[in-house]
Structure formats: C-alpha cells, structure tokens
Amino acid sequence: MESPLVALHHATKSFVDGKENHRVLNDIEFSLLPSSSVALTGASGSGKSTLLNVIAGFEPLTSGELHLDGQNTASWKDPQWSRFRHQQLGVVFQQFNLLTPLNVKQNIAFPLNLNRRSWNDWCDHLVDTLGISTLLNRHVASLSGGQQQRVAIARALAHQPKLLLADEPTGNLDQKAGMEVMALLTEIASQGNTAILLVTHSLECADFMQTRLHLQNGHLTTQDLNREPLYDLH
Numbered sequence: 001m002e003s004p005l006v007a008l009h010h011a012t013k014s015f016v017d018g019k020e021n022h023r024v025l026n027d028i029e030f031s032l033l034p035s036s037s038v039a040l041t042g043a044s045g046s047g048k049s050t051l052l053n054v055i056a057g058f059e060p061l062t063s064g065e066l067h068l069d070g071q072n073t074a075s076w077k078d079p080q081w082s083r084f085r086h087q088q089l090g091v092v093f094q095q096f097n098l099l100t101p102l103n104v105k106q107n108i109a110f111p112l113n114l115n116r117r118s119w120n121d122w123c124d125h126l127v128d129t130l131g132i133s134t135l136l137n138r139h140v141a142s143l144s145g146g147q148q149q150r151v152a153i154a155r156a157l158a159h160q161p162k163l164l165l166a167d168e169p170t171g172n173l174d175q176k177a178g179m180e181v182m183a184l185l186t187e188i189a190s191q192g193n194t195a196i197l198l199v200t201h202s203l204e205c206a207d208f209m210q211t212r213l214h215l216q217n218g219h220l221t222t223q224d225l226n227r228e229p230l231y232d233l234h
C-alpha cells in the first residue's frame with residue numbers, strides 16, 4: 001500500500017492559558033495519501049487551523065507523532081523542517097500572509113526563490129488559470145480581498161508542492177467566485193499531483209474534496225469516505 005504523505009498518531013495539542021490547560025487536539029489519528037484530497041470542517045475554535053499549524057511544523061505537538069513523507073518528524077531540526085517546507089509544502093493561510101512590500105509576481109515567485117528556481121511556464125499557467133496575469137506588477141496591498149486570495153493560492157502552488165494546506169482559501173470570496181476558485185484549485189492541484197488538506201466552513205467547498213473530516217471536541221470523525229470528487233479532474 002502507498003505510504004501516507006502525512007500521518008498523525010495519537011496526536012495531542014494543548015495550549016496553556018494562565019494556569020489553564022486547553023486541549024485542542026485530543027488523540028488524533030489522521031493520514032493523507034499522496035495526490036488525495038481531504039476537507040476539514042468544524043466549528044470556529046474547534047482547532048482546524050491548529051491542526052494545519054501542527055502538520056506544517058509551525059506548532060509542536062504536545063504528545064503523539066507526526067510523520068511526513070514516511071519520516072517521523074520528532075527528530076527533525078530546523079534544516080529538515082526548512083527543506084520540507086521549501087520543497088514539499090504550500091500553505092494558503094487564513095489571513096493570506098502575503099508579503100506586502102512585494103508585488104504580485106515577487107510574492108508568487110517567493111517559494112521558487114527559496115528553491116533557487118525562477119519564474120517558469122507553470123507559473124504562467126497558474127496566473128492565467130487564476131485570472132491574475134494582468135496584476136503581476138501590482139503591489140499586493142492594493143488588491144481586493146478576492147484578488148489577494150488568488151495570489152495566495154498561486155504562491156502556495158508555484159513550486160508544485162506535494163502537499164497543500166489551505167485554510168479557508170475561499171473565505172473572502174462570494175459564493176460564485178468561491179466555487180470558481182475551488183474548481184481551479186482542485187484542477188491545478190491535480191495537475192501537479194498535489195495532495196490537499198482544505199479547511200472550510202462551506203459544505204459546497206468540502207464537496208470538491210474526496211473525503212470529509214469533522215473536528216469536534218478535539219476529535220476527528222470521518223464523513224463521506226472515499227467519495228469521488230464532484231469534478232472530473234483528468
């Protein structure tokens with residue numbers, strides 16, 4: 001059987017607030033296969049962004065194990081984390097986190113530069129598909145929320161990562177634009193053989209993914225297991 005790209009075993013994450021200990025993730029078992037797609041739903045504050053932050057290594061686990069690409073990350077130091085993030089990981093942050101001193105093209109090229117690569121045909125394809133090719137010289141701060149969201153998606157996929165973590169990537173778009181962006185995102189990810197873990201409040205967005213997981217009281221439950229995606233991507 002194919003080994004998972006991401007695996008969490010007995011994963012627990014707690015935050016200490018004063019003297020109180022908040023357990024946000026409680027004994028989570030999770031795996032994501034290469035090129036597969038999972039939607040993560042759950043109420044506000046249920047820990048969806050925390051789960052993404054743990055997988056990206058931005059937050060350490062309190063206990064349990066995180067395996068990436070078959071390796072236990074417990075022994076990883078900064079160089080291993082940097083290598084994984086630069087080469088294998090794309091992240092669309094809930095708040096975009098675009099680099100405001102830079103223009104659109106520089107933002108999208110950022111992950112490529114980290115890998116000592118430069119703008120290429122894939123980037124042209126990405127910006128054409130996302131409808132932002134005329135915005136390349138604009139400063140990101142001057143763009144609308146929806147335009148910034150598309151730039152954030154292009155930046156996350158510019159280096160064709162194996163894993164895309166997307167935190168509400170359509171949260172700033174209206175329903176129609178959101179569906180368009182979801183269709184593009186899944187199509188582009190499928191072309192690059194990128195696995196997706198998508199956080200969303202929208203069941204319509206979740207329907208673009210093969211599997212849906214729900215986070216509640218620190219636990220993950222599976223819904224609609226192994227359903228075919230709504231859109232035929234090949």
Ligand SMILES: Nc1ncnc2c1ncn2[C@@H]1O[C@H](COP(=O)(O)OP(=O)(O)OP(=O)(O)O)[C@@H](O)[C@H]1O
Pocket residue numbers: 015016022024042043044045046047048049050051094
């Ligand atoms: N760095 C942190 N320090 C302390 N508490 C935190 C931290 N990050 C998250 N939390 C707490 O963990 C809980 C889950 O937060 P998280 O941001 O993961 O929720 P979420 O499901 O992404 O919510 P939303 O849908 O509103 O984005 C919240 O109670 C939050 O206050």
Ligand SMILES: [Mg+2]
Pocket residue numbers: 048049050094167
């Ligand atoms: Mg969140």
